[in-house]
Amino acid sequence: MAESENIVAETAEKIFADLADAQTINRDNKGEWKAPLWQALTDAGLPLAWVPEDCGGSGASLAEGFSVLSAAGRFAVAVPLTETMLAGWLLAQAKIASPGGEMTVVPASPKDRITVNADGSLSGRARGVPFAKVAKHFAVLANDAKGDFSIALLDAGKCRIESGLNLGGDPSDVVMLDKVPPVAIKPAPTGFDQARLMLMGGVARSLQIAGALESMLEISVRYSNERVAFEKKISKFQAVQHNLARLAGESAAALAAATSAADAIANATSFNDEVFLEAVAAKIRCAEAAEKGGGIAHQVHGAIGFTIEHILHRYSLRALAWRDDFGSESYWAVALGKLVCNRGADELWPLVASR
Amino acid sequence: MTAALRFDPIRLPSECEQLRKEVRAFLAEEIAAGTFDPHKPNREDTDVPEFSRKVGARGWLGMTWPKKYGGHERSFLERYVVTEEMRVANAPTRRFFVADRQSGPVLLKYAPEHIKMEILPRICRGEICFAIGMSEPNSGSDLFAAQTRATKTDGGYLINGTKIWTSSAHIADYMIAIFRTSPPTKENRRHGLTQFLVKMKQPGIQVNPIGQITGQYEFNEVVFTDHFIPEDHVLGEVDGAWKQATSELAYERSGPERFLETYYVLTELVRAVGSNPDTRSAEGIGRLVAQVHTMRRMSVSVAGMLQAGKEPVVEASIVKDIGTIWEQQLPHRVRELAAFVEETATNRETLEKQLDFAIKTAPKLTIQGGTTEVLRGIIARGLGLR
Numbered sequence: 001m002a003e004s005e006n007i008v009a010e011t012a013e014k015i016f017a018d019l020a021d022a023q024t025i026n027r028d029n030k031g032e033w034k035a036p037l038w039q040a041l042t043d044a045g046l047p048l049a050w051v052p053e054d055c056g057g058s059g060a061s062l063a064e065g066f067s068v069l070s071a072a073g074r075f076a077v078a079v080p081l082t083e084t085m086l087a088g089w090l091l092a093q094a095k096i097a098s099p100g101g102e103m104t105v106v107p108a109s110p111k112d113r114i115t116v117n118a119d120g121s122l123s124g125r126a127r128g129v130p131f132a133k134v135a136k137h138f139a140v141l142a143n144d145a146k147g148d149f150s151i152a153l154l155d156a157g158k159c160r161i162e163s164g165l166n167l168g169g170d171p172s173d174v175v176m177l178d179k180v181p182p183v184a185i186k187p188a189p190t191g192f193d194q195a196r197l198m199l200m201g202g203v204a205r206s207l208q209i210a211g212a213l214e215s216m217l218e219i220s221v222r223y224s225n226e227r228v229a230f231e232k233k234i235s236k237f238q239a240v241q242h243n244l245a246r247l248a249g250e251s252a253a254a255l256a257a258a259t260s261a262a263d264a265i266a267n268a269t270s271f272n273d274e275v276f277l278e279a280v281a282a283k284i285r286c287a288e289a290a291e292k293g294g295g296i297a298h299q300v301h302g303a304i305g306f307t308i309e310h311i312l313h314r315y316s317l318r319a320l321a322w323r324d325d326f327g328s329e330s331y332w333a334v335a336l337g338k339l340v341c342n343r344g345a346d347e348l349w350p351l352v353a354s355r
Numbered sequence: 356m357t358a359a360l361r362f363d364p365i366r367l368p369s370e371c372e373q374l375r376k377e378v379r380a381f382l383a384e385e386i387a388a389g390t391f392d393p394h395k396p397n398r399e400d401t402d403v404p405e406f407s408r409k410v411g412a413r414g415w416l417g418m419t420w421p422k423k424y425g426g427h428e429r430s431f432l433e434r435y436v437v438t439e440e441m442r443v444a445n446a447p448t449r450r451f452f453v454a455d456r457q458s459g460p461v462l463l464k465y466a467p468e469h470i471k472m473e474i475l476p477r478i479c480r481g482e483i484c485f486a487i488g489m490s491e492p493n494s495g496s497d498l499f500a501a502q503t504r505a506t507k508t509d510g511g512y513l514i515n516g517t518k519i520w521t522s523s524a525h526i527a528d529y530m531i532a533i534f535r536t537s538p539p540t541k542e543n544r545r546h547g548l549t550q551f552l553v554k555m556k557q558p559g560i561q562v563n564p565i566g567q568i569t570g571q572y573e574f575n576e577v578v579f580t581d582h583f584i585p586e587d588h589v590l591g592e593v594d595g596a597w598k599q600a601t602s603e604l605a606y607e608r609s610g611p612e613r614f615l616e617t618y619y620v621l622t623e624l625v626r627a628v629g630s631n632p633d634t635r636s637a638e639g640i641g642r643l644v645a646q647v648h649t650m651r652r653m654s655v656s657v658a659g660m661l662q663a664g665k666e667p668v669v670e671a672s673i674v675k676d677i678g679t680i681w682e683q684q685l686p687h688r689v690r691e692l693a694a695f696v697e698e699t700a701t702n703r704e705t706l707e708k709q710l711d712f713a714i715k716t717a718p719k720l721t722i723q724g725g726t727t728e729v730l731r732g733i734i735a736r737g738l739g740l741r
């Protein structure tokens with residue numbers, strides 16, 4: 001990790017440690033922690049990390065931003081930081097300046113489409129949009145009748161929103177656009193399509209899942225070294241040790257896949273099959289790890305981990321929820337399988353061994 | 356954080372890509388010449404001495420060793436590329452693989468200079484084959500229970516006892532083995548074992564082949580009866596083998612051979628499915644490719660960290676743990692997907708034969724090179740649980 005990534009990640013870590021402590025948040029029924037956390041993140045320039053300075057942001061590199069998302073995953077942060085970063089990044093692709101405040105991206109599923117009408121307004125329906133309800137603005141990727149993509153900034157107040165919650169209890173909403181006039185709209189860069197947005201979002205979620213698994217491993221190890229049963233610490237039972245070793249394996253796989261994908265995107269000069277493999281493989285593997293690893297973390301904790309008072313669910317349920325955003329693992333596995341078959345058997349190893 | 360795991364996103368440097376092209380071209384030539392068939396991992400002739408010499412002549416053995424011993428002073432990542440290309444092509448590496456990966460580095464570290472000068476260049480030329488003498492009839496994962504005795508005699512040691520499951524002992528020129536030179540002490544049950552260089556095909560050594568469930572005869576029983584080993588064949592400290600065994604394990608555990616042993620069935624499945632897969636096949640293949648990609652990223656990451664002088668011991672054990680389980684499950688997942696392959700697929704028979712062999716191979720993968728149970732114990736220790 002380059003030094004600048006360290007500094008940005010450390011800034012984020014410090015804010016999370018001070019203002020997003022899982023135990024404190026878990027006891028706060030009124031959500032009073034949210035405003036100070038968001039304010040501190042904003043003061044540090046993190047929500048608009050990926051927005052160039054001339055578009056109103058702090059102009060951090062992709063790699064620096066990704067390191068913030070890993071930290072956000074480790075703290076299972078439940079404010080729209082990732083979403084605002086993605087929205088700012090999307091708007092910046094078309095050189096649209098980002099306003100302040102919370103944002104999110106529309107659509108957030110590869111199957112939903114937003115269309116640009118002949119009069120320049122936007123229509124369509126997007127499900128599972130994270131934090132749409134609390135966002136002030138939406139960054140939207142839409143295509144017109146010819147199939148050309150545009151990027152638009154929308155005032156969230158002009159859109160109809162149907163509230164919902166994901167598995168982790170965070171907003172996951174349906175956004176309905178009926179001829180909504182955008183605040184700004186510009187053509188997307190050549191070659192920028194919905195897959196690009198989905199894969200960027202997918203890599204963000206992969207990093208968050210990997211981060212959450214790191215924390216699940218840490219708190220599970222700690223708990224096993226505290227909890228006594230049958231007159232010894234449960235960490236001394238071989239069955240428990242082997243379960244935790246498997247959790248470490250899942251956490252390691254998620255971490256390796258997600259950081260590699262982030263690195264591939266941060267350094268990509270073109271969006272080729274190799275970058276596609278990195279991005280979708282990370283989403284697939286991290287989603288699988290969320291299921292297997294989260295299951296083990298709960299197993300180690302026993303009944304206490306199933307209570308609302310314990311912090312484990314903050315990580316385990318969010319990791320499961322994040323699987324669904326920007327295309328699930330089964331969706332991307334089909335896409336990857338088709339790509340691999342289309343390239344042919346003898347082109348599989350060269351793809352895997354390309355870097 | 357109790358034990359923060361690290362998997363830096365390592366990329367192979369550009370010199371590796373040129374090397375990869377050379378290795379692929381070489382393998383294609385050898386396949387065309389009929390030296391081996393990449394579609395037949397179950398062939399009988401896994402020992403191909405001419406192939407071994409050709410690989411040596413290319414400079415692909417002892418790649419990381421000093422030039423004075425015949426090595427090439429290249430990076431560990433370059434060796435990685437050669438290893439993975441050979442493995443994926445199902446090349447017959449049996450004769451040189453153990454010597455190159457494991458035995459050579461042990462000699463480099465512990466053998467006297469004249470032995471290094473004599474043996475290492477021959478490994479680099481692909482002339483000699485090594486075996487590893489660890490397991491015994493009553494000592495498998497519990498290495499320190501080894502009983503085979505090395506008794507001090509004039510000018511050396513006399514060896515008596517039996518090693519077992521010794522891969523390649525029937526073709527090996529040398530073995531690196533541990534023998535008991537003293538009883539264990541009360542304080543340290545690992546004390547008393549010494550590492551030796553054994554010259555095979557000598558009086559007092561009998562090699563008895565053992566059939567495997569795959570139909571192959573790769574491993575053996577090796578019986579020592581008053582076999583003499585000269586003094587200068589002791590490797591390292593007498594009674595202190597336990598101090599020497601652990602440091603190289605990170606290299607041994609995390610290489611491409613730890614997750615690619617059954618990879619060929621995935622390639623063959625893609626061939627059988629064809630360019631336009633149904634949804635189920637596409638999803639199945641996509642998930643398997645995501646797994647192999649992730650395994651490789653983890654393995655390359657550990658290789659890069661080792662090259663950089665770090666010691667990712669827990670990370671390497673994790674690669675072996677999940678790598679072997681993945682290569683063990685792979686043929687079973689491919690079998691499920693193969694049920695939907697069209698009858699007309701031209702490689703159907705090849706795929707079925709490969710699956711039979713890979714499914715029979717699978718049980719050994721979590722046993723060789725440290726069982727899953729042992730590795731999880733090591734990971735647990737790294738996590739601070741033991």
